[in-house]
Amino acid sequence: MDKKLFLQQLEALPIEGLDAAGLYREISALAVKHIAFSEKPKRCAHYLSIEFLIGRVFFNNLLELGVLREVKTLLRKKGVDLARLEEIEDAALGNGGLGRLAACYMDSGAACGFPLYGYGIRYRYGLFRQTFEDGFQREAPDDWQRFGDPWSIRREDEAQTIRFADMTVTAVPYDMPLIGKRVNTLRLYQAEGSAAAEAISGVLYPDDSTEEGRLLRIRQEYFLSAAAIGDMVRAYEARHGQDYRQFAKENTVQLNDTHPVFAIPELIRVLMERGVAYRAALKTAQAVFHYTNHTILPEALECWEKRLLQKILPSIAEILLKMNATQRQRHRKEGYTEAEIEAAGIYSRARDAFSMANTAVFSSGIVNGVAKLHSEIIRRDLFAAEAAHHPEKFFNVTNGIAQRRWLELANSELAELIDHKIGRAWRASPAALCELKPFVQDGETAAAFDAVKQKKKAQLFDYIVRTEGVRFTGEKLVYAQVKRLHEYKRQLMTAFALLRLYYDLKEGKLPDFAPSLFVFGAKAAPGYARAKAIIKYINEILKTINRDVSLGGALQGVFVTEYNVTYAEKIVAAADVSLQVSTAGLEASGTGNMKFMMNGAVTLGTMDGANIEIVEQAGMENNYIFGARVEEIEALRKGGYDPNAFLQANPAWKRVVETLRDGTFSDGGTGCFQELYTSLTAGASWHKPDHYFIFRDIEEYYQAILRVNRDFCDRARFTQKQLACVAASGFFSSDRSVSEYAEHIWHIRPKADKRK
Numbered sequence: 048m049d050k051k052l053f054l055q056q057l058e059a060l061p062i063e064g065l066d067a068a069g070l071y072r073e074i075s076a077l078a079v080k081h082i083a084f085s086e087k088p089k090r091c092a093h094y095l096s097i098e099f100l101i102g103r104v105f106f107n108n109l110l111e112l113g114v115l116r117e118v119k120t121l122l123r124k125k126g127v128d129l130a131r132l133e134e135i136e137d138a139a140l141g142n143g144g145l146g147r148l149a150a151c152y153m154d155s156g157a158a159c160g161f162p163l164y165g166y167g168i169r170y171r172y173g174l175f176r177q178t179f180e181d182g183f184q185r186e187a188p189d190d191w192q193r194f195g196d197p198w199s200i201r202r203e204d205e206a207q208t209i210r211f212a213d214m215t216v217t218a219v220p221y222d223m224p225l226i227g228k229r230v231n232t233l234r235l236y237q238a239e240g241s242a243a244a245e246a247i248s249g250v251l252y253p254d255d256s257t258e259e260g261r262l263l264r265i266r267q268e269y270f271l272s273a274a275a276i277g278d279m280v281r282a283y284e285a286r287h288g289q290d291y292r293q294f295a296k297e298n299t300v301q302l303n304d305t306h307p308v309f310a311i312p313e314l315i316r317v318l319m320e321r322g323v324a325y326r327a328a329l330k331t332a333q334a335v336f337h338y339t340n341h342t343i344l345p346e347a348l349e350c351w352e353k354r355l356l357q358k359i360l361p362s363i364a365e366i367l368l369k370m371n372a373t374q375r376q377r378h379r380k381e382g383y384t385e386a387e388i389e390a391a392g393i394y395s396r397a398r399d400a401f402s403m404a405n406t407a408v409f410s411s412g413i414v415n416g417v418a419k420l421h422s423e424i425i426r427r428d429l430f431a432a433e434a435a436h437h438p439e440k441f442f443n444v445t446n447g448i449a450q451r452r453w454l455e456l457a458n459s460e461l462a463e464l465i466d467h468k469i470g471r472a473w474r475a476s477p478a479a480l481c482e483l484k485p486f487v488q489d490g491e492t493a494a495a496f497d498a499v500k501q502k503k504k505a506q507l508f509d510y511i512v513r514t515e516g517v518r519f520t521g522e523k524l525v526y527a528q529v530k531r532l533h534e535y536k537r538q539l540m541t542a543f544a545l546l547r548l549y550y551d552l553k554e555g556k557l558p559d560f561a562p563s564l565f566v567f568g569a570k571a572a573p574g575y576a577r578a579k580a581i582i583k584y585i586n587e588i589l590k591t592i593n594r595d596v597s598l599g600g601a602l603q604g605v606f607v608t609e610y611n612v613t614y615a616e617k618i619v620a621a622a623d624v625s626l627q628v629s630t631a632g633l634e635a636s637g638t639g640n641m642k643f644m645m646n647g648a649v650t651l652g653t654m655d656g657a658n659i660e661i662v663e664q665a666g667m668e669n670n671y672i673f674g675a676r677v678e679e680i681e682a683l684r685k686g687g688y689d690p691n692a693f694l695q696a697n698p699a700w701k702r703v704v705e706t707l708r709d710g711t712f713s714d715g716g717t718g719c720f721q722e723l724y725t726s727l728t729a730g731a732s733w734h735k736p737d738h739y740f741i742f743r744d745i746e747e748y749y750q751a752i753l754r755v756n757r758d759f760c761d762r763a764r765f766t767q768k769q770l771a772c773v774a775a776s777g778f779f780s781s782d783r784s785v786s787e788y789a790e791h792i793w794h795i796r797p798k799a800d801k802r803k
């Protein structure tokens with residue numbers, strides 16, 4: 048971009064009297080005009096994802112264009128404070144870690160100069176907007192386009208027709224620039240045509256409890272897959288005509304979980320339609336695709352009924368059946384046992400359904416998990432058969448986060464402190480954060496770090512007062528648990544611990560307790576009743592605690608509404624303690640844990656996902672690890688776990704848990720608290736009682752919370768731990784993750800675009 052010209056034109060822009068949305072549109076639109084997209088090199092990587100949780104792009108893009116500071120100054124001269132744009136909300140085209148990871152990878156791809164192109168869906172409505180009504184979650188549609196969408200460029204000329212048996216749909220791409228050493232694109236498709244066609248890009252994860260809902264989900268997944276494949280094939284044909292032999296040399300596709308797996312049979316279908324033989328088409332597909340698994344929870348492993356596919360995508364169903372036959376033939380030849388053949392099968396006769404994960408594993412060059420432990424687990428359990436016969440296919444790439452957003456933008460104060468100590472090189476090479484290590488013991492650095500934390504807490508508290516209307520008093524030790532609401536993440540365990548703290552404080556059992564604040568943030572999927580009950584329960588507990596003046600502010604809490612990327616930026620910068628307490632083996636990686644770490648929060652968590660690598664990098668002594676390890680959980684699952692015996696033997700915990708049914712808290716007459724109680728003590732929905740082993744870990748959790756609290760009182764030592772975490776966080780940059788994908792999986796090289 049020509050910065051000088053841009054700033055000149057910005058100076059001349061008539062922006063007087065515009066509201067925030069107007070300012071946002073005008074300035075963004077001008078910037079977009081100045082962005083030159085990079086030329087695509089011969090070989091590109093394509094990242095297909097049903098979610099992209101971008102967050103606010105305005106500040107990020109201006110930062111990447113290298114004009115953020117100048118724009119701020121220039122506008123200040125015109126009497127405009129850029130902070131006003133804070134009220135422009137995020138585009139939440141995703142719901143959690145998987146979608147945010149996609150966004151961080153896009154950021155790193157461009158920043159590091161990799162030709163990495165994103166493909167997704169331009170949902171009309173993003174993830175629902177959350178409010179609380181008497182502590183219950185309420186959902187409202189997220190009309191994110193009401194501020195306009197100035198960073199996207201509609202490419203009508205590159206629209207495509209997507210065909211289903213019963214309808215045709217137009218897929219219109221909208222390109223968003225991804226700015227760095229290269230300017231890549233995130234291409235989001237909008238479905239147009241009839242009302243039924245438009246519904247395809249209506250909302251993220253339509254309810255799949257009805258057949259109609261499942262058909263819509265299938266349409267959505269195919270829509271994304273077919274549009275992306277169509278785009279690649281068209282670009283390829285422009286270079287090579289109808290000779291597809293170079294296709295896999297020039298294109299590689301990363302499947303972000305199984306949602307875009309239809310891209311595999313679709314590529315085969317398209318190639319066959321153009322005269323390529325099935326075997327050759329399959330071979331090409333197997334050289335193009337790679338698959339990342341993000342979860343081992345059985346309920347999240349997608350299977351689509353054959354009947355449904357035959358109804359709306361008969362040729363895709365046919366190709367999947369053909370692939371299934373080929374797969375079985377090959378497996379037999381390669382000596383798979385009958386049980387292995389069944390377990391790895393693309394099509395299961397017993398379920399009369401296709402396994403999307405098995406399709407992905409069979410068709411991919413590389414299958415990877417997202418943290419060391421998770422990659423081991425998928426190798427050992429989920430994909431055991433394939434791993435036994437094709438160990439070379441399996442790989443790990445531990446997740447990462449974009450330090451530009453999660454440190455430079457979210458915490459410019461800490462970023463500047465770091466610059467001051469070790470220079471600016473870490474901004475481009477985050478591994479250099481380790482140069483902070485000599486400063487960990489330094490009193491002056493510690494004091495400066497503390498001052499930054501205080502400032503970020505003040506900013507967060509100020510924001511919370513404005514958005515939630517809750518005020519906190521005095522200095523606080525901030526514990527935070529912010530993430531999707533899910534039973535395996537065990538927000539309920541934190542709720543129990545919090546209530547226990549409250550009771551113990553009231554009884555004077557915790558005399559030297561450092562005043563603490565618990566911050567929760569989470570959305571529960573609209574159809575996930577138990578998750579919603581947990582939100583209500585936490586809100587009831589918080590109401591009681593916050594009202595109780597006898598505590599003198601020793602314990603307070605807040606459940607922030609509408610937790611999103613923007614909120615996350617504020618919370619990770621302010622927190623002292625990052626709560627990462629999933630049942631061992633179930634959190635594939637976690638990425639929030641990395642964001643907190645990079646901002647100098649210690650991890651209070653279980654040996655799960657990337658927590659393991661966090662303590663490997665930053666040291667056990669600088670974090671607070673508790674609870675059953677994965678081996679123990681696996682043993683308990685086999686038998687011998689009795690949550691009721693635990694409650695009988697531990698009256699203090701029994702008292703806490705009984706509040707789910709003894710009327711201490713009101714669930715508004717819904718019975719949802721009793722249902723939680725039943726799930727813990729008797730089991731429900733095909734699960735054994737306390738399926739996520741809360742009572743195995745809760746006492747250790749509680750003790751760890753108290754340990755942090757005691758350590759916090761020795762501020763000098765505690766700050767050292769926090770600084771040690773920052774200094775060890777370089778590994779968790781997504782620049783590192785993306786470079787690993789590029790080198791080991793995609794085989795693409797970074798190259799700065801000369802024209803930039």
Ligand code: 26Q
Binds near residue numbers: 656
């Ligand atoms: C599947 C079937 C039916 C309906 C929905 C789904 C579904 C929807 C969303 C399955 C999975 C998801 C999202 C998963 C997700 O966000 N996983 C997270 O991915 C992060 C990035 O790798 C990890 O850090 C987290 O540990 C993991 O939970």
